[in-house]
Amino acid sequence: MAEYKAPLRDMRFVLNEVFKASELWASMPRLADVVDAETADAILEEGAKLTARELAPLNRSGDEEGAHWDNGDVTTPAGFKKAFATYAEGGWVGLSGNPKYGGLGMPKMLSAQFEEMMYSANNSFTLYPTLTTGACMALNAHASQEICETYLPNMYAGVWSGSMCLTESHSGTDLGLIHTKAEPQNDGSYRVTGTKIFITAGEHDLTENIIHLVLAKLPNAPKGPRGISLFLVPKRLVNEDGSLGESNDVSCGSIEHKMGIRASATCVMNFDHALGYLIGEVNKGLTAMFTMMNYERLSIGIQGLGCSEMSYQNALEYAKERTQGRAATGATQPDKAADPILEHPDIRRMLLNIKATTEAGRAFSTYVAKQLDLAKFSDNADEKASADALSALLTPLAKAFFTDVGLENCIQGQQIFGGHGYICESGQEQLVRDVRIAQIYEGTNGIQALDLLGRKTVANGGKFFTAFAREVKGFVESNNTKTMAEFVTPLSKALGNLERVTFWVINKAANHPNEIGAASVEYLHVFGYTAYAYMFALMAKTAQDQLTAGTEEESFYLGKLSTARYFYKRLLPRIHSLTEIVISGADPLFELSNDQF
């Protein structure tokens, strides 16, 4: 495996030059004092060092060793404990946490870039703090001040960690079916009983306590999703003075044997009259979960992006070193027995597919993070409303599209290695196994697509979508210049296509409820490539401006323009077939009866 190097130059390009983050932060009082360009840059520099030095070296050994389960105790692979301590001491768990309870209060635009580094370096490791971040977010938004004060400082400090206990063996996508029960006690607490599966970081040896957020049903709760409440169930109880008390009735029954992310403990968690505390309102547990969902979903999407970047670095190194055959236009190193495979068009095609979608993905993750930051920090009501709409619309897109493209990118990187990519030694096959989970967990990509097209588009008659389309049109109109024509003309066409297909589904779905599900995955991909076209137009504009102004980094900006052109010519055309498939409608899916399958 190539040694991971965080793509700092490209991250800075996106953050500072394309989205002018520091100007944005300065405009929002709640961020102005917390972060500026210099702070952000220092954090990215430190993050790059940490991920390269502490996390990447444990990636393959962690996969080979895996997490261990022994009679309820879970041990992480060698080195994880020390690395987690370094990570926690650096304050990284609380990077975007609430400063009131010891978090650093950093914007998502910055933490999203750090998350990309984390996933590039070590998927399994990253899941431990990521789950804690998610749990903290839910507590910060819905728990009482007392609970926040008791739990958040230790969680932000990485002394305690968190888990999210949703799934049961018969109930995944359809959480309304869960069986776990919570019985109210006289002192206002609850006793939680049930078994949860697929609990990432449900048990491990990295922290002295684990704070489980558990979905359960109260006695006589309404059936289905409206009868679910959220409970905080600590592994070890916390005394009034904040010190650790006795163990709670929570145990880890086993860990799963999985295709990948083997150093991440995926636990079966048994709650046996465990002491728990209600978080948020009774029967509104799912709402409490959804508060943090957009943040979390973007992070899991970024797993796909981080893996894409690592795939690129790994495959590029190999494509430059490996010699085989000759360039079609004549030997490029005639003194040697063969040319580097980078000379072959099909190898370039795969590398450029990865490069282009990773750069567009990085821009898009920062763009979506910007919406999340505006929604959270802006004091301007209109700006906040628009950002709320855009982040609601675009997070399921980012989660599913980054990870679908992420798998394709890891597979393409593996193909560049030929037979060597199938061998564990190259590190590339682990990337394929690790990235695959990101299309499945945190809501499968099929569910993300239904969320994007059903809840976020059809349900509001395309209101959120129109907000996005308006922004893109504004950009096209104000950049309708000769030099930008090669980018904005196809962008404008792609947007027109996306608008037509969006309203085609909205109209069709009014009388045909199956049309949403029949269209959703292909629709999401049409949207994804169109959004990437917008990102490349934004980046091309920035690059052109820098070149016009004069720069010592001409090659970087010219490379960006070439990559943009590659995207428009060889990736954006994918939307045409996808659109045609959407428009073919739901009927072909239901012509076969169930027993004809």
Place this chain on the structure above:
Amino acid sequence: MAEYKAPLRDMRFVLNEVFKASELWASMPRLADVVDAETADAILEEGAKLTARELAPLNRSGDEEGAHWDNGDVTTPAGFKKAFATYAEGGWVGLSGNPKYGGLGMPKMLSAQFEEMMYSANNSFTLYPTLTTGACMALNAHASQEICETYLPNMYAGVWSGSMCLTESHSGTDLGLIHTKAEPQNDGSYRVTGTKIFITAGEHDLTENIIHLVLAKLPNAPKGPRGISLFLVPKRLVNEDGSLGESNDVSCGSIEHKMGIRASATCVMNFDHALGYLIGEVNKGLTAMFTMMNYERLSIGIQGLGCSEMSYQNALEYAKERTQGRAATGATQPDKAADPILEHPDIRRMLLNIKATTEAGRAFSTYVAKQLDLAKFSDNADEKASADALSALLTPLAKAFFTDVGLENCIQGQQIFGGHGYICESGQEQLVRDVRIAQIYEGTNGIQALDLLGRKTVANGGKFFTAFAREVKGFVESNNTKTMAEFVTPLSKALGNLERVTFWVINKAANHPNEIGAASVEYLHVFGYTAYAYMFALMAKTAQDQLTAGTEEESFYLGKLSTARYFYKRLLPRIHSLTEIVISGADPLFELSNDQF
């Protein structure tokens, strides 16, 4: 994992009804006495039993245990030895072998369907006899009668096995670079020295001898691919009376740790002045290898097909059992807490994608096998020439397209399982890991695409392609009826598109050598979907004829028509984007300089 059941009904439909195999066999003197409809059917029945009872049960345990290496000895996982003995005793190794040396002489049309069963049941197991079949084919075509008599009967009987030793660590695709040397001895034999890697079944405990076919260079051989000769190097020498003699200087240095096919030993093989015998002519080793290449490549393609079928069976069983959520048009089992996920359009989409491409693939593998049989057995010179051209053209297509689609199908099957698909227990993640190798070995799919478009199309000015196009046009013209219009009209359009893009590349490549490599992979996919459209038109015609004639299996034939419609509506449109990408040409791939990557 669902219990594997060979899709006998569909195999018979393809073999007997669509391609009328027994009529074809009866027309060829060398096959007429060997096989008829009844024999073929009995073989498929027995094959179905064998694969379901002996091979499928060892699939997961074989993956978990893996092959073992200990100081040069390789042990296969528990049960493999017994299953291989049963397999060998049944005569399956020699199924398509030369009857002169104890083979059964069966046509590829039949053995291809049996191979599909094998790969569905157990990828790793199947590789042991498959490599033997390949080695036998090369010997049968190029070795002296003495060698054939010495080796083939034991190999067909499964008492000895074979391996193909091509790759070296620095030389895979570009075999001209190999270092392995063969020194001529006074008695006409050779001493072979070198190290080969990625040798499937290079060492194991299934047979008492292993016959290695090794590519090596004679002293002063010309540089590059024209200086390669082929040698037979047995693990144990064979005495004049045919009994086993002493060990040869061949050893297994280690086995690889791989993403999948873990029960298949992938060996590093060391030859240290090992005794070997020249096969075929000096410096024509690659030609000798290519003799069997089309047969072997189709078989490896069929690995993708077999995995697709298993993915379908596994995912369909889950989709019928797993209940989650409600059908969009109202509950289908209101008395239960949820409906089967088979009711959800996106689940049907994934299942139908797998089903349609698997059925088309099965037809296409049988169609390509038919060409291989005609090329081998026909006494009609014109028929033979046309079959030679079609099999040369279509085998790289089948190898790459079946396996590219095979990965997609295994991934889609895994997605249907949700989180359960990521856990080893479901068996589905193993399928994903196992099928992945088929896109890489036996020539990567990128190399197959270059072969299809470069050597088999551009190099002959589209002559082979035109033979294929003529056949499809003939079918379209003779079925230009009202009932067939929904199939032949889009088929005709797709063929027209394929013709245009084929000749676009041929013209463009005349002056731009990079255009072939830039177009090849997407071109192969355009061709693949178009070929599948032809298969579905053939199958639809057969189904319509049966329905018109009256049948008790109405549901089967109607289901075939519905699946055909699904293919035309939701899969064939993929060709449009792919075509557009081909036509974008090679320039976007070379705009970035190597250091801008």
